[in-house]
Amino acid sequence: MPTILVVDDSATDRLLAGGLLSENGDFDVEYAVNGSDAIVKIELHVPDLIVTDMDMPEINGLELVGVVRKAYPVVPVVLMTARGSEELALKALRAGAASYVPKRQLNPELLETVIQVYSAAREDRGRIRLMRRMSEQEVHFTIENDHELIASLVQYLKDGAAGMGICDEGDRVRTGVALQEALTNACLHGNLEVDSALREVDHRQYYDLARQRMTEAPYAQRRIHVIARYNQNSAEFCIRDEGPGFNRSSLPDPTDPTNIERPCGRGLLLMQTFMDEVKYNATGNEVTMIKRRRVRTQGSER
């Protein structure tokens, strides 16, 4: 039977939540009196799902979400929020909590929410376990200069890296940022040959020219080619455009204090910072970025 850990420093609220969950007979419920106690309990026995209050002493709900996401990424966390803690709840959702239920609506929302989250997590867990057993894969894409396609491709590629366990949630996001920058560069600077200098004049002119060239020869016919290679230790992304290439050394240094307000080179800086290795071909129309696996986290597979 699945186990739910209920975490709340109020005994009354703890028992109320636990009672609502155990009533239907499908869950075993365990309890922790605060965030620190929860961490100790989880180390002894990893639950299938955690329900936690937000506002607790020592380690609050937001901090507990952070700890669980890092150490036990397949265990979903549902928050119980009191009035006035909505901003904190949004932060916790962004940090990886699965859902939240206002305390004034625990009955009937808590049980419904937990059932939904648990079902989704169980499917995810099965898929994650399977993907962690994939030894390698290689995918090829050829796409047009289309920002929606680019966004979808970023999602696909970063999910591939996370699915094979190469990166945790934080690094999945960072990988996505780097991929977005590389693909946008391939589109705007590579295929459409829109010069960054135009952005310094008026960003509108820059993007108007980009939109115009998306339907104009020869720019519109150019494509972005992507090869992603995943294995147990790394994800490698090779992105090539069909433009004439560029000279990276011609870009001003965006970290130079005199350039901070200029629209220059920030995308490349994010790529270099968020990926473990970035290299270009001689022409400058192909970039290869590598993200390597960090140390496996405890409890990442069950």
Place this chain on the structure above:
Amino acid sequence: MNPSKVFRASTIGDVLVVELVGVVSSLADDSINRELDSVRTRLRSGGQAKVVIDLGQVAYFGSSMLEAIRAIWNELTPHNGRLVLCNASEVGREIIQISKFDHLWPLVESRADALKLMQA
């Protein structure tokens, strides 16, 4: 009126609060550019010189969003305006620090902190 995809603006006192509610994939997206222009027009017509950019609704953003913030800042500089960033996620904070934008504008924890700073 089309709902905002990316920027949601509201006024609190003499401060324009611009909330980022969606990912700015590219400013080549005309709808995103129109929303940005709408914010800039609101600044010009309202004569506001204080802007808080609330990053709380998104887990991350890229150079396009940084550019959008810069475009908003360009509306403020002729009037000695002020801009404060708030509510960034862990990765969002990293992006701002990598880009050294925290050297230009304060980056604080919450919207309340940002508004307090504006009144200081």
